[in-house]
Amino acid sequence: MSELSVSNVHKRLGDEEVLKGVSFELSKGQVVALLGPSGSGKTTLLRAIAGLDHPDQGRIQLADRVLFDGMTGTAVPAEQRGLGLVFQSYALWPHRTVLENVEYPLRVRKVPAAELRERSLTVLREIGLEGMTARYPHQLSGGQQQRVALARAIVYKPPLLLLDEPLSNLDAKLREEARVWLRELIERLHISAVCVTHDQVEAMALADRVILLDKGKVEQEGGPQEMYDRPRTLFAAEFMGSNNRLSGKVVETRGEMARIAGMGWTLWGQLRGDRRPDEDATAVIRLERTLIQNADGDNCLPATLEAAVYLGDRWDHLYRAGDLRIRVWTLSAPPPGPHYLRFPPESLWIF
């Protein structure tokens, strides 16, 4: 049974329709990522679930409790929903210590003093901040503040945790650690969570299911691997990874395959969508799936190396093939000699 069910949610902000009928389901213990560029409506959707904004129409249901229903006019206020929300800015109360921040949700729930202290300390221990209880938020690092915000959101055991760009305020190095830590914590505590992010790596790392939003609509949803390997639209393909993008014309189709040609090049790829011969099309291939070899072969283009950058965990090459500029990621430096770029047809998607 689904824990959270969002169906056909619409929301206007001023003249703009930010959400144009979004639906998705979340099962118990699952983590769903709402992924999308800025302006896709993901934060608006999260705020609608939290009850901080109310949609114009649609329905939001938590287990068997209706939180919002545009038809019946039901709109449970945020304070009665009992959800946990971690804000992008953490929103820790600067006039309260770490312990007081974490205790507050229990305090408004009138939990007896002894139990309140005990539960707060347990959560703080769980997130590794037991020594910091008497500090004020400004005395903590960004990562520690994030943990406090998380502790405050889970101390009352909400049925659903909402995370708004939970990692975006951390610096790059810390973010990777926090990602793993957060995923591990969510699994250990069996929390159901909805996480908003604009970073596809973060979405894939944290979530069991990714819901890709664009311009207020669900573009595609699925497991991380499905989303990365089998994007159904050009937008999904481009958003989920780093790509080469080749514009040309479809010249022939053969079942699921199609041949696309541009100025002085022609390549076979997998047909996604319904392009027909003679129509303009875009071919997309992930940087790491483009291959470098010394000899010509099927679906290859001769290319000259313009620049190569060593990034530690990989090499990033920039090639020129006629008018095309192609980037390739490899694990090791390519051997010297003439270079041909191979575009495996199953990895070159034609939209």
Add this chain to the structure above:
Amino acid sequence: MVLATGLTILSPLGIILYQSFLDGPFFQGSTKLSLSAFRFVLADADFHRAFGSTLIVAVGMTGLAVPLGGLLAFLVVRTDLPGRRWIEPALLIPIFLSPVVIAFGYVVAVGPVGFLTLLFREAFGKAPWNLYSLASVTVIAGLTHIPHVYLYTSSTLRAIGSDLEEAAAVAGAGTAQIAWKVSLPMVRPALLYSGVLVFFLGFELFGLPLILGDPEGMLVLSTYLYKLTNRLGVPSYQLMAVVAVVIMTFAFPLVWLQRRLLGLSGRFVSVRGKGLKRVPLRLGRWRWAALLLVLAWLVATVVTPLAGVFLRAFVTNWGEGVRLREVLTLEHFTELLDYPNLVRGVVNTMVIGVVGGAIAVACYATIALVQHRWQSRWAKVIDYLVMVPRGMPGLVAGLAFFWVFLFVKPIAPLRATPVSLWIAYSVVWLAYGMRLISGALLQVAPELEEAALTVGASRGQVTRHVTLPLIRFGLLGSWLLIFLIFVREYSTGVYLLGPGTEVIGSLIISLWATGAIDIVSALSVINVVLVGLGLAVALRLGVRVHE
């Protein structure tokens, strides 16, 4: 709550409008609706002269205050002017000094027998100025309103960051060129706004023209209104109401214009550059000339009148040939104690400032919080209601409340208590107070409140546990500023003055008319000292004096 606020704000306005269309005071049974009062006032030659003088003073002081205030802001915020640190707070003093005190100080210092005039006459035989003229009122009003321009312009200058100017400097522009070509266009909205503000304040001017214009019979609209009382012998309420209506007819569009402009200049400021680090522009050899200019202004607007007030308060008499050492005395202050109404005035002033100020801030905060939380149309209604008192100068508002207390029988007993004053003060300064509080509320990031909501706190708990604790410093600062404003206030209390409702400001006005200079000077000193104490505490606590 909207209803209570609305009633308090709109009833004085309503009673003035109603009274202006009657042919006699509203409490006389025989009055009828008529336009006779309008006809009388609009045909009165004195009214025409007063109206003309008001325009001259308002235009003149705007023309003086805007360029000088802008220049001052540029010098203090943007250049390496020596002593910027202590000049800044000194600049604000005129805002919190009562104009009656300043006017009185000028009379003592540079009036026909003022001590500076006498010194000057001794040295050169003749003093080339006449304090009791329209020109003097205009110049003094202009000089004392420079801080208003300074406040808005300097905050805009500060918000913009100096990278734009640095870019010009790198491109090879000199300081003067930068000021003219880069800084000026950036602060133009602020200058425009403060220009309208000063012009508007020109219409409200009361203390200065009353004291400086009186000897030569010069009138502006507010003093014309004030003098009307004794003009016809009988209480000519309908005429006063008409003059009040005329003043408000000019004030309301100006208030509306200010609001529009503030919105515009706000938008301008929000395009702020990221790095706000400021490297002062070098004035070079003009540094000391600039400092001299600032000092000259300070001497003219603060030191001179204050010196006059203090000097006069501690001497028995003053005139040609008097030696300072022989006339020094403290007896004006001891004399105060002999008059119970004066003692009450001092006590009332302090009580209204401290206690009344605190209650007023509590009221403002309540309204602001309701408005802050309610995203409904009532919030908009309050927003407009708050504007209304801005269009009523203190003198007019005081008069209106006096009438309200006469008209509405159940609250009539309050008229002889400081409560009536407190209500009038609170309404007159409502817009200012609300701006102070909403300024503090703006500092609270909305997600801090939303975080409390999502963890289950009720709206009331959010306010008590999050919002109020976070703005407590802002509230304290507002209290101090409202204290200063209430202590300084004089015009609102003029019509409400009676046994039990004496305050220093209105006492000075009424005693001035009787010629009791000794007492006026002593009261003025007490007023200045109170304001000085409040200002010192405020600066000490780091309260941003700018709204």
